[in-house]
Amino acid sequence: MPELIKELEYRAELGEVDEVGSGPFGQRVIANVTGGEVTGDRLKGTIVGAGADWLLIGPDGFGRLDVRVTVKTVDGAFIYVHLNGLLEMTAGVTAVIQGGDTPTNFGEQYFFTNPRMETGDERYSWVNQTMFIGEGRLVPGLAVEYRVYRIANS
Helix, strand or coil, X not given: CCEEEEEEEEEEEXXXXXXXXXXXXXXXXXXXXXXXXXXXXXXXXXXXXXXXXXXXXXXXXXEEEEEEEEEEECCCCEEEEEEEEEEXXXXXXXXXXXXXXXXXXXXXXXXXXXXXXXXXXXXXXXXXXXXXXXXXXXXXCCEEEEEEEEEECC
């Protein structure tokens, strides 16, 4: 059985949420990522440049995440992060998105992602050959926090 090893925590601050509306694939919502940070023993940095969360909410009550950001490490490397995921659109999740002041908790809703990272910097080349899984929650202000684990052989 594979082993999950905690690799880092990731916090993305979200700006204004644009409600594109219901289209042929569901309700599209776009949130620009305005900042954030990554903290872990092997990887620390801040979210820089352009980034967004393109959320597609289906009639089944789940949102399909498509998030893309760039992390600049504390020692100057750039790492592209692309994550897909599944978010159960519970009343608590919807309340935070609409400006509520009560955070959701990890495990309170089905909220998992599979971050993919890539870089050309040799110091972090290990991210190019590593599978990750993240568990998420929403916090007021509006931000998303993830606990990210790497998948390792047992």
